[in-house]
Every structure is written in structure tokens, then in C-alpha cells.
Amino acid sequence: MEEIQQATEVKDEFQPTVEVRQDNQKGRKKRGLLWQENIIGWIYVAPMLIGLFVFTAIPLIMSILAMFYQWDGITGLFESEFVGFDHFAAIFGGIHSAVYWKAFGNTLIFALQLPIGMIVGMFLALAMNRPMRGVQIFRIIYYLPCVMSIVAVTIIWQNLFAFDGSINNMLGTSIDWLVSDAGIAVTVILLQVWKGVGYTALMFIAGLQSVSTDQLEAAKIDGANAWTILIKITLPALYPIVFYLFVTGLMGAMQMFNEPFILVEYGINNNAMTSVSFVYWCFGNSNLGLASVAAWILAFIIIVITVIQMYVDKRKQEAE
Amino acid sequence: MENVTQTIPEVPAATPAEPEKKKFHISPKLIGDIVITVVLALGALLMLLPFIWMLFATMKDYTELYTTFFPSTWSFESYAQMWEECGYLMEGGIIRGFFNSILTTVPVVAVQIVVSAFAAYAFAKLHFVGKNIVFLVLLSTMTIPFAVIMLPQAWLFGAMGLTTGPLAIIIPKFFGSITTVFFLRQFLYGIPDSISEAARLDGAGYTRTFISVIFPLLMPALATQAILSFIGNWNDFLGPLLFVTDKDWYTLPLLVNRLNNGGGSLAQIPRSLAAALISLVPIIVIFAVFQKKIIGSIVFSAVKG
Incomplete structure (x- = not known):
């Protein structure tokens, strides 16, 4: 009961x-x-x-x-010395500022792969969206590098772009690809575009197939040429995917680590260091406090990107 | 996180090629097709060339590594050297590397997928207090950069005594993946409630309904997620780099990377390339078998994105 x-x-x-x-x-x-x-x-x-x-x-x-402790990552956090804002000072103007901001700048330069990859991917998608024979095989080939181990493909590029490597031999040049700032930037950007363009193209193809055929037919009947259709109908329909790829790609680019790290003597050289390799470098120096400050600057950027994205999405939904 | 609120109109999956007309006159469409095929073929060659270069490089004499494309003499010498060198680097050599990579991917993927499937089922079909908040909290963790948590994680795993073996890159992944949950949840929304309701009315409990009724329906989605998760885990570099300190537990990417950093001389490069190539074989096989599923999942994410 x-x-x-x-x-x-x-x-x-x-x-x-x-x-x-x-x-x-x-x-x-x-x-x-x-x-x-x-x-x-x-x-x-x-x-x-x-x-x-x-x-x-x-x-x-x-x-x-x-962020507020001199933590070596071996002992406990609270057994470490409390240092207040010392790590912030070290990064913003202090002893580590030159290295950090160089790494930060490198990350931004390497991020140029994003717009380049998207433009190349867009052209590939327009080409591969044609109903013609063998197009499926092309899609597979272009996507292939995306699934490959980053270590393996980076080692290939390391050799292709070595000073006495295949690229210099083929072109008859003597460019120090993996040493100079510009050389590394070009190598990393090319590697990223090559590795990621298949994914970008497939996303755009999916978007292109969402363009309504009725609208296209109507435009053709009205006598619009291919260029007008592309600018007025196709590209606007792709906007959500462009935006999605840009935002996720930017977040990924801000966190780039593997390619420069493997390419150039552990990426700890000033000219190949990225924000995340800086964090790893601090780890190697048993300075997890400094690493945390650097990591949170990165997190802050990611949060800002996310907020902008949410704002844009909301505006778009309201407009609909 | 980033893909929740966007709405992209439904599209059909890849359009099959239009049936060709059996007439042999030169239309503008045909010319366009030919031009585009040639351009795409050149591009495809560019995509494949690095791999072909690597394949040839492993069979060349190292003196002609950078100077010729085709080997003047073909030999498998560098594979034998690679085998030997890996034996020096770690107990059991490259076979052990494969074993480590399999150990840190296959069980991980299996458990991760099942755990994620249960969670996705709860989020999609069950009604419980706090569901939406829990989902949003989990989803928001997707935006946390790995760089923020990786070093405290390394300390934590060290304190737990996990970093001397492979456990630090296995155990955390047993707790499911929010990306997988998100994907499966979308898939489950497409399964009508009436199916599970019927099973429930027949007296089956929630767990039995899930295992015997929903799980079979989820299989295609689970397979896709398992493949993607396998590829991601197999290729992972930064995680193992931080969390695996014992050389004997190096996964293939770590082993290949270490081999590559081992020596600076030209003579040693073909063997690192040989190891790199060998490490790609499982991925190439998986991609060849499941390329439809893998590419289909991209279309899915573009649509649901």
C-alpha cells in the first residue's frame, strides 16, 4: 500500500x-x-x-x-609557485613576446591556404558537377589525400621541397623552401591546399546539387547566359556552404600544428612555429603556465569566431 | 556546434552521369566535356604524383632520389633497411607498430561507436529532464581547442599512470564522441517513433528496444561513423605524440616520424618513405572499399551542415 x-x-x-x-x-x-x-x-x-x-x-x-602558476607539468599544480600575471607579461611584451607573436603571425600566414583552397575547390566542384563520364573517379582521386596520414604525406613534401630536392631539381632553381619564411609559407600552404581541396570540392558539389533545377530552367528560358546564372543563382545558393567551410576551416587553421611541425625540424624553428607548436614548445620547456596563456589566446580567437558565426546564423534565420 | 543552426535545402546524393546520346556529332557539350576531362585529369595527376613519387623513391638507389623520377634500377632494398631500422627503434619493429596502431584504433572505435549510439538514442528518442542542456553542453565542448586541454590532460594521464602504455590514447575515447552523437542523432530523427513504440507496447524494455529494433536500423550510419573514426584515430599524430612516452608503444605515425627524424643523411630517406608508404596501406584499402560511404558522409554533412 x-x-x-x-x-x-x-x-x-x-x-x-x-x-x-x-x-x-x-x-x-x-x-x-x-x-x-x-x-x-x-x-x-x-x-x-x-x-x-x-x-x-x-x-x-x-x-x-x-595561467597563474609556474607549473612544470610534473609536480602538482598547487605545489607550484603562484606567479600572478607573469606569464601574460612574458607574452605581451616580455621575454617570450617575440617568439609567440612570430608564431601567431605564421599561423595567420599559413591560414592563407583557406581562401586559396576554397577558390580552387570551387572551380573543381564546378568542373566535377558536370554530368559526364568518369567524374566519379575524379572525385575519388581528388579526395584521396584527405584520408591519408598527415605524417606520411608531410614526409613526402619534406623531400620534394628539400634544398637539393625534386622540386628544385625539376625547376632548376635553388630556393630554400624549408628555411626561409616565404619558402616555408609556400610549402605549407601548397601542402594544405593539396591535402584539403578534395574535401572542399565535395562539399561544394553537394551544395551545387541543392540548386533548384526549376530556377535554372527558368533562367535559361529567360535567356540568361552561363555567367549570369553562375553569379545570380549558383553562387548565392552556395553561400551557406562557403560560410560553413570558412568558419570551420578558420578554426582548423588557427590550430594548425602537424604540417609545419613535421616539415621543419619539429617546427620549433622560429619561422615554422605556429600557435599550437608554441604551446608544445612550452611543454618541452616544462612551462605549462606559459603554454596555458598561449592556448587561451587561441581559445579566445575560436570563441570570437564562434560568436560571429552564431550572430550571422541568427541574422540569416531572422531574414528568412 | 557550428553546424546546428544552419539550414541547407535537402539535396539528392551524387547525380549519376546522364545517359550519353548515341549520336556522334560534335556538340558544344561534348567539347566542354573533353576540355574539362583533360583539365581534371591533369589536376588528378597532380594529386597522385606525390604518392607515385614516394612509391618510386622507395625503390630507387638513394643517390638518384631527387634527380630522377623513375628508378634506373628497381630494388626493394629500402624496405629491408626499414624493417631492420624499425627493429632497432622499438621492440618488435614495424609489426609492433602495426599492432599498436590496431590496438589503439579498433577497440576504441568499437566502444566509442556503441557508447555514442546509446547517447544519440537518448537524445533523439527518449525524454528526460535536462536533455537539451546536456546536449548543448556536450556540443559546446567541440569548440574547445585541443591545445587548451592537452597539457593538463598529459599531466592527468601521467598522474593516473597511463602514459607509460597505450592507455592514455585508448581510455578517454571510450567515453563516446560528440561528433558521432550529433551525426547519429540526425539519423535517428529520420526513424519514426512508431517503430520503437510498437516494440515497447510488446513489452520490450528501453534497452531491448534499442538493441533489437533501433540498432539494426542504425547499422549503416554506425558503419560510416566507424570508418571515419578509424581513419581519424589511425592518422592521429598530436595525441600519441603527447600521451605515449614509451617507444615500444609508438603508433605507426609516431614510428614513421621518429624514423624520419632519426638521421639526416640522404641514404636514410628511402627507408622512412618506405615506412610511410607501409603505414598508408590500411587506409588505402579502407578507402578503396568504403569510398562510397566516406564520400556520402561528406554530402550528408554538407546537407545537414
């Missing part, structure tokens, strides 16, 4: 949810199972929440605190 009463009480507690749920799903009469559904739902997502807590939330909090 008591048990039944308890069960009813539990049911009553969840009453508001029941109403919401009834709105969502008409005709479901399984109220009695609701408490069970709550428990099951939480059990199903529990592993993800545990993982989030242990492997993301705790490190996240530690990295916030680490």
Missing part, C-alpha cells in the same frame, strides 16, 4: 513534464514509465558526461588556473 503511494508521489513530481510530453506525442499513455525513461536517458548519456567531466572539464579548469 505504501509503495503504491510512493509511486504516485513520484509520478506527481514529474507532472509538468508529462504535460509537455503529451503535447509532443499525442496518444501516448505510458505515464507510468516516465520516471523509468528519465533514469534510462541519464544512464545512456552518463558515459559521455563522465568523459566530459574527467577528460575535458578538469583539464579545462586546470589550464585556467595554470
